[in-house]
Amino acid sequence: MFLDEAEVEFRSGRGGSGAVSFHREKHVPRGGPNGADGGRGGDVVLIADRGKRTLYDFQLQPKYAAEDGEHAKGNKKGRNGRPVVLKVPVGTVVSDLLSGEVLADLKAHGQRCVVCRGGRGGFGNLHYVSSVRQVPNFAEKGEPGRTVLAKLELKLLADIGLIGLPNAGKSTLISAISSAKPKIADYPFTTIVPNLGVVRAGDQTFVVADLPGLIPGASQGKGLGQRFLKHAERCKALVHVVECLPLDGSDPVANFEAIETELHAYDPELHARPRLIAVSKADLCRREAWQRLLDRFRATGHAVFGISAVTGQGIDALVYAMAEHALAEESEETAPPLAQSGQARMQQPDWEVLGAEDGVFVVRGDSVERMVAMTDLDNRDGLRHLHRRLVRMGVIDRLRELGCGEGDTVQIGEWEFAFSDEA
Ligand SMILES: Nc1nc2c(ncn2[C@@H]2O[C@H](COP(=O)(O)OP(=O)(O)OP(=O)(O)O)[C@@H](O)[C@H]2O)c(=O)[nH]1
Numbered sequence: 001m002f003l004d005e006a007e008v009e010f011r012s013g014r015g016g017s018g019a020v021s022f023h024r025e026k027h028v029p030r031g032g033p034n035g036a037d038g039g040r041g042g043d044v045v046l047i048a049d050r051g052k053r054t055l056y057d058f059q060l061q062p063k064y065a066a067e068d069g070e071h072a073k074g075n076k077k078g079r080n081g082r083p084v085v086l087k088v089p090v091g092t093v094v095s096d097l098l099s100g101e102v103l104a105d106l107k108a109h110g111q112r113c114v115v116c117r118g119g120r121g122g123f124g125n126l127h128y129v130s131s132v133r134q135v136p137n138f139a140e141k142g143e144p145g146r147t148v149l150a151k152l153e154l155k156l157l158a159d160i161g162l163i164g165l166p167n168a169g170k171s172t173l174i175s176a177i178s179s180a181k182p183k184i185a186d187y188p189f190t191t192i193v194p195n196l197g198v199v200r201a202g203d204q205t206f207v208v209a210d211l212p213g214l215i216p217g218a219s220q221g222k223g224l225g226q227r228f229l230k231h232a233e234r235c236k237a238l239v240h241v242v243e244c245l246p247l248d249g250s251d252p253v254a255n256f257e258a259i260e261t262e263l264h265a266y267d268p269e270l271h272a273r274p275r276l277i278a279v280s281k282a283d284l285c286r287r288e289a290w291q292r293l294l295d296r297f298r299a300t301g302h303a304v305f306g307i308s309a310v311t312g313q314g315i316d317a318l319v320y321a322m323a324e325h326a327l328a329e330e331s332e333e334t335a336p337p338l339a340q341s342g343q344a345r346m347q348q349p350d351w352e353v354l355g356a357e358d359g360v361f362v363v364r365g366d367s368v369e370r371m372v373a374m375t376d377l378d379n380r381d382g383l384r385h386l387h388r389r390l391v392r393m394g395v396i397d398r399l400r401e402l403g404c405g406e407g408d409t410v411q412i413g414e415w416e417f418a419f420s421d422e423a
């Protein structure tokens with residue numbers, strides 16, 4: 001209940017492929033290689049932003065993909081893919097849905113994390129020129145993008161608190177403005193733990209807490225309400241809900257003052273927060289009495305909203321007034337300093353060779369599999385280059401150690417080949 005969650009699929013762009021190309025000039029018969037590199041694939045980046053309150057947007061749209069890098073054309077480098085940059089509320093914890101590993105804990109405004117790095121652009125043939133290979137006629141393919149299934153979690157802190165006597169209509173109000181489904185009943189102390197609801201105003205969202213009713217003497221420990229006022233500590237404003245026709249015939253304004261006094265006794269700082277007065281159950285009150293009552297509340301100097309959860313009267317106006325307080329910019333001094341970028345840890349660079357099963361040696365590892373995916377396997381020179389890299393990484397030696405011999409089948413990623421010691 002106190003946690004806002006979303007499961008999201010992030011996909012970074014694949015790198016563009018490098019080009020095989022040679023200088024062409026009049027009267028120059030054999031130009032040198034000049035194939036350019038492919039563009040980088042776009043990253044998926046999350047940034048903590050204090051203007052965001054909830055993960056509601058991610059529930060509406062649970063998939064994001066960054067742009068692929070462009071392939072190089074001749075000696076022209078491919079354009080980089082555009083990244084996807086997403087704002088998340090401060091306090092969002094990002095973890096890998098499958099492994100549960102925490103990828104980032106975005107604690108401060110402005111903190112960033114690359115959840116999904118874009119694929120590197122493949123090298124063009126120009127890159128492969130060396131003293132012994134002056135005419136490379138192969139290029140590298142772009143690195144594949146990455147997909148991360150992530151879980152976003154946010155511990156909700158209320159922006160607005162609903163306070164008031166038991167039976168005032170607080171739970172009814174939160175159920176009218178959010179998808180929270182608290183228990184509602186015509187007796188006091190129905191709510192015994194706070195309910196949180198995500199409220200939408202235009203294209204922004206904020207969090208409202210429906211708190212258990214307060215009663216006179218609460219600050220001395222009477223009733224339940226005081227115990228939960230700590231949930232109001234982060235609230236930017238409080239909505240004091242007052243019933244217009246209390247069952248016991250008491251005066252609504254006197255009831256209001258009594259609860260305000262309790263609040264002050266409990267915590268003067270909390271009492272000093274902006275206050276909205278919501279006079280509830282308008283549908284039960286006669287018109288003249290209702291106007292007189294609203295005027296008496298206005299005399300307190302606070303903003304007053306007459307509402308009815310039954311007819312919907314006054315609800316929108318109240319929600320927008322709440323939003324104004326909830327979404328007000330925090331002043332820069334109170335904002336925490338810009339934290340260092342949180343860097344999501346990516347896949348391990350390690351690889352391993354699984355011994356022959358059914359005569360097939362399987363090489364497993366992200367970096368090796370990516371290397372193979374980036375090789376143009378139809379090109380002999382490209383293949384030879386891959387082989388040399390596998391030798392340098394020690395993969396070929398390891399295969400030999402495990403008994404892999406000439407002609408045995410080796411599988412790397414989706415690629416299968418017959419083992420050979422020679423390039
Ligand atoms: N007619 C009418 N009844 C309402 C309205 N709002 C709430 N009620 C009724 O008032 C009673 C109390 O409502 P709740 O929302 O449970 O009150 P609460 O403030 O959450 O009470 P506690 O949880 O005990 O503190 C219920 O019977 C509601 O149906 C309204 O706008 N009009």
Ligand SMILES: [Mg+2]
Nearest residue numbers: 170171190191
């Ligand atoms: Mg309630």
